[in-house]
Amino acid sequence: MVNQHNTAPAAVPDFYHVETKRHGIWAWILSTDHKRIGLLYFATMMFFFAIAVLLGFLMRLEMLAPGKTIMEPQTYNTFFTLHGIIMIFLFIIPGLPAVFGNFMMPLMIGAKDVFFPRLNLLSWWLFLSGGLTVLVSVFLPGGPADTGWTFYVPYSVRTTTNVLPALVGAFLLGFSSILTGLNFVTTIHRMRAPGMSWFKMPLFIWAIYSTAWIQILATPIIGITLVLVLVERLFGLGIFDPTLGGDPVLYQHLFWIYSHPAVYIMILPGLGVASEILPVFARRTIFGYKFIAFSSLAIAFFGSLVWAHHMFTVGMSNTGMFVFSFLTFLVSIPSAIKVFNWIATLYKGSIVLEVPMLFILSMIIQFSIGGFTGLILGALAVNIHVTDTYFVVGHFHYVMFGGTGFALFAAMHYWFPKMFGRMYAKKPAVLSWLLATIGFNMLYFPFFFLGYLGMPRRYYDYLPEYQTYHIVATVGSWILVAGLVIMVSNLLVAIRRGTRAPSNPWGGRTLEWTVASPPPLENFLADPVVTTGPYDYSEFERVITEGK
Amino acid sequence: MTTHATTAPSVSHVHRDDVGSRMGMWLFLFTELILFGGMFIVYAVYRFRHPAEFHLAAGELDVFVGTVNTIILLTSSLTVAMSITAIQGGRKHLTLALVGMTIMLAVAFLVNKYFEWGHKFEIGLYPQSPELLARPNGEILYFGLYYMMTGVHALHVLIGMVVLAVMMVSISRDTITKDSYVRLESGALYWHLVDIIWIFLFPLFYLLH
Amino acid sequence: MVGQHHDEPGHGGHVISYGRYILIWFGLLALTGTTVALAGIDLGRWIIITALTIASIKSLLVLNIFMHLQFEARVFRVFVTVAALTLTIFIVLTFFDYAFY
Numbered sequence: 001m002v003n004q005h006n007t008a009p010a011a012v013p014d015f016y017h018v019e020t021k022r023h024g025i026w027a028w029i030l031s032t033d034h035k036r037i038g039l040l041y042f043a044t045m046m047f048f049f050a051i052a053v054l055l056g057f058l059m060r061l062e063m064l065a066p067g068k069t070i071m072e073p074q075t076y077n078t079f080f081t082l083h084g085i086i087m088i089f090l091f092i093i094p095g096l097p098a099v100f101g102n103f104m105m106p107l108m109i110g111a112k113d114v115f116f117p118r119l120n121l122l123s124w125w126l127f128l129s130g131g132l133t134v135l136v137s138v139f140l141p142g143g144p145a146d147t148g149w150t151f152y153v154p155y156s157v158r159t160t161t162n163v164l165p166a167l168v169g170a171f172l173l174g175f176s177s178i179l180t181g182l183n184f185v186t187t188i189h190r191m192r193a194p195g196m197s198w199f200k201m202p203l204f205i206w207a208i209y210s211t212a213w214i215q216i217l218a219t220p221i222i223g224i225t226l227v228l229v230l231v232e233r234l235f236g237l238g239i240f241d242p243t244l245g246g247d248p249v250l251y252q253h254l255f256w257i258y259s260h261p262a263v264y265i266m267i268l269p270g271l272g273v274a275s276e277i278l279p280v281f282a283r284r285t286i287f288g289y290k291f292i293a294f295s296s297l298a299i300a301f302f303g304s305l306v307w308a309h310h311m312f313t314v315g316m317s318n319t320g321m322f323v324f325s326f327l328t329f330l331v332s333i334p335s336a337i338k339v340f341n342w343i344a345t346l347y348k349g350s351i352v353l354e355v356p357m358l359f360i361l362s363m364i365i366q367f368s369i370g371g372f373t374g375l376i377l378g379a380l381a382v383n384i385h386v387t388d389t390y391f392v393v394g395h396f397h398y399v400m401f402g403g404t405g406f407a408l409f410a411a412m413h414y415w416f417p418k419m420f421g422r423m424y425a426k427k428p429a430v431l432s433w434l435l436a437t438i439g440f441n442m443l444y445f446p447f448f449f450l451g452y453l454g455m456p457r458r459y460y461d462y463l464p465e466y467q468t469y470h471i472v473a474t475v476g477s478w479i480l481v482a483g484l485v486i487m488v489s490n491l492l493v494a495i496r497r498g499t500r501a502p503s504n505p506w507g508g509r510t511l512e513w514t515v516a517s518p519p520p521l522e523n524f525l526a527d528p529v530v531t532t533g534p535y536d537y538s539e540f541e542r543v544i545t546e547g548k
Numbered sequence: 549m550t551t552h553a554t555t556a557p558s559v560s561h562v563h564r565d566d567v568g569s570r571m572g573m574w575l576f577l578f579t580e581l582i583l584f585g586g587m588f589i590v591y592a593v594y595r596f597r598h599p600a601e602f603h604l605a606a607g608e609l610d611v612f613v614g615t616v617n618t619i620i621l622l623t624s625s626l627t628v629a630m631s632i633t634a635i636q637g638g639r640k641h642l643t644l645a646l647v648g649m650t651i652m653l654a655v656a657f658l659v660n661k662y663f664e665w666g667h668k669f670e671i672g673l674y675p676q677s678p679e680l681l682a683r684p685n686g687e688i689l690y691f692g693l694y695y696m697m698t699g700v701h702a703l704h705v706l707i708g709m710v711v712l713a714v715m716m717v718s719i720s721r722d723t724i725t726k727d728s729y730v731r732l733e734s735g736a737l738y739w740h741l742v743d744i745i746w747i748f749l750f751p752l753f754y755l756l757h
Numbered sequence: 758m759v760g761q762h763h764d765e766p767g768h769g770g771h772v773i774s775y776g777r778y779i780l781i782w783f784g785l786l787a788l789t790g791t792t793v794a795l796a797g798i799d800l801g802r803w804i805i806i807t808a809l810t811i812a813s814i815k816s817l818l819v820l821n822i823f824m825h826l827q828f829e830a831r832v833f834r835v836f837v838t839v840a841a842l843t844l845t846i847f848i849v850l851t852f853f854d855y856a857f858y
Binding site for chain 1: 581
């Protein structure tokens, strides 16, 4: 029970209204306050997200019918390349860590900022520069890259499209991610409030911590790999050129050594958000705290061992394939542990279906579907059949969008009052959830059928027998986009016109709910001292067990 | 969780945390390790596939120059390490001299590199050169890796020099002192990593035969 | 910053003498000489293990003494081990593809 609020007396301004040295936009884009930086990321990310959603929307329009519908084949290739690059490098990877890790993590551990605030600002500038570099590549002569976001050699070395700026942009984004990871690990080790031992930390922090390690240890591999492609394009060293002895499969190994752990960068924070939201809206302590905490570390570790499951059909050794398939099955175990613990948390809880909870419930089911289909893909024999088909596209959209994306929407609705000091209207938010969930599943579930029936991914044209599924999916995309538009509009309106939020509208037990909404500049007026775990709902549980 | 109002000092009191500062630099060094690690993976695979050709190509490298460069970098690590002892003892001028020596040694390393590469260019062993393309694939890969890895390493030597130069400015302006020298420690850590990378590059490229 | 860590001027201000550093430097030079000498002998496929072992010993000296790893809090050594292990795993797993059929 929180018996002492750190809420500011009227005299202490919130961080929006504090006196700053600089004014206007400079007070934002040169700020080293983790809260402002988190919001900067939020704004820029949503801008990139909107572009990528539009690209996806147009792609689905094209796929309504076989042959040309609204665009040329080359355009379609650049669309799915850009859609992938933007969604992955500019939205999902920075995503939760950059926005909510930045804004919430220091609050949740009782700190007044991250350890390296100026490095934090640099991270955002690198993010912005990388994103703009990628967008610029669209308009330079030669057109945007058409290699797919995976930049496979030898095509990425030979194509005359603007691969160079795309590579440079991705490199800058990787650097941004590395600095964020480094900052977060240092902060979590050195700046926790007195009394907050490792096992009293909120589970979101465990998730962010595990993610940060992947950011530090995996990202440099993609950094050097992209540089190698760049150098290959410019100087022809031969490292990936088969005519000079280079091995294109080696490129794939290097690419996926990062890009597989990257998907855990994407999902772990989302799983952490679920672990935060479920106890609050079930009024129960999380079930199996230590299992969930360690499962985050386990996912980070095992997830670094499985990358070649993206390469089962390229000609690897049988031994390699067996090893990677086996390891792929192993990584599902810690993920499953989380799902079991979440369900156990809900059991006999006092469930409150507020909007964050709705999004998390969708997320858990969708993540599970994504996870199961991942196991299907991990089985060697089945993989031969469904690899590089729509089955894969369905799988990763279920985990990345249905999982992380929905967790992001949940986090937005959960922490919105804290970030903006306002409450949003519930009905439009529920409607947006409903449309998003229905639309999402209508869009992506057919992809499993399409893939199983043999429809390859990244194909512009297709056989008439696939058309029904494509039509269902495209209609689903309209419903989904409608839901997203309502969601974003509702929140934007609430920023201006929502009712003022109290410091703890949801009855949360973690430290961010002990400060005002929005928080003052330095977060806490007095250093918090922590004595219990983060999900102490024991008073509710006593009521339940004593049958009152 | 339960929180209490405390008698702890208000949050505006700024603590210095040198351990945390060094932790941040170590984490950054890991990223550099993995960055080079990616290239070591490529090297390992191609050497595994073309052992004889790697062996042959390595014959073009001058072991003496490589050894001299190794000694130069090891000595530069010594001087920058000693600079920490010097600042801890409050000996500002000795500190400056030692950091300065480190930079000079780095310059010597780069000069050697310049002549090494220059010589290879002269005898026609550069990427896409007719002489190189006439050789077997394993040798082409060896030289591709040679230029890539020593090139990226040399870039880091350059960055390290800049970092150390900035340290020298700070030392002379007394923003790095006997009581506050974690920045010099961090700069030195970076330098030592540059040395460690070379410790591995040297035998892998020069000592194959 | 809020935290339970007080001002720590270095690792308890641990000072390593110039003499100790110079001793380590001699060790590094000796190991360099050894590795160069061994390269002249035909060790066949053992040359790579030998070279990497000597390089690793040199690195450990630089890490522990020059970089003060031996005198830092234990968590630093855990970190270094995790990083080194990660790179090792990347290389080993890649070779499951290349070294087998």
